[in-house]
Amino acid sequence: MPHLRDLPAGATDLDRCWGLRPRLYEVFMGDYTASVARVDPALIELCRLRMGTILGSRFDHGLRYVPARLAGLSEAKIRALPDYPNSPLFSDAERLAIGFAESFAIQSSGIGDEDVARVQDALGAEAFIYFVKALSVIDQLQRSVVAFGVQAGASVPATLPDFEPAPATVA
Numbered sequence: 001m002p003h004l005r006d007l008p009a010g011a012t013d014l015d016r017c018w019g020l021r022p023r024l025y026e027v028f029m030g031d032y033t034a035s036v037a038r039v040d041p042a043l044i045e046l047c048r049l050r051m052g053t054i055l056g057s058r059f060d061h062g063l064r065y066v067p068a069r070l071a072g073l074s075e076a077k078i079r080a081l082p083d084y085p086n087s088p089l090f091s092d093a094e095r096l097a098i099g100f101a102e103s104f105a106i107q108s109s110g111i112g113d114e115d116v117a118r119v120q121d122a123l124g125a126e127a128f129i130y131f132v133k134a135l136s137v138i139d140q141l142q143r144s145v146v147a148f149g150v151q152a153g154a155s156v157p158a159t160l161p162d163f164e165p166a167p168a169t170v171a
Helices: 013-018 022-036 041-055 066-070 075-079 092-110 113-123 125-148
Strands: 063-065 163-165
Touching (some): 013 022, 013 125, 022 125, 041 063, 041 066, 041 125, 063 066, 066 163, 092 113, 092 125
Antiparallel strands (some): 063 163
16 A cells, blocks of 8 residues: 555556656656667666665566566576676676666766766667666656555556566566
């Protein structure tokens, strides 16, 4: 149950919370889906789930990004995410990006020029811009769902059309 009171009707807790400001919700979720779609789907899903762990977003752990699954991201690799620095399942580029996403979630002001250069070299300059924008909207949504007390439910908000419920064993 969300922490907010006197919520309007909605299909999911996320819809109900953001339903207090429907136009803002519409604009934000449009930005969220457009930004995430500009990044390699498996990479952004790994970063989203890692950030969700750091920020305590149970909502995010209850969802899976369908394009990532279609791109070959397995639940086995997702389960290995806590050990990404050492696991042979992750490429060097994935390790750099996940580490950058961790820093972004914990304290973005601690990201230095060398950090940016390493990730930009791995992803390319234009892809890096989209990557950082995607991290920004992921971070914003995760912090809001944690503050609102939103949990993943049996259904996915219609505003997240490219997501599905996580397998029950990992949610």
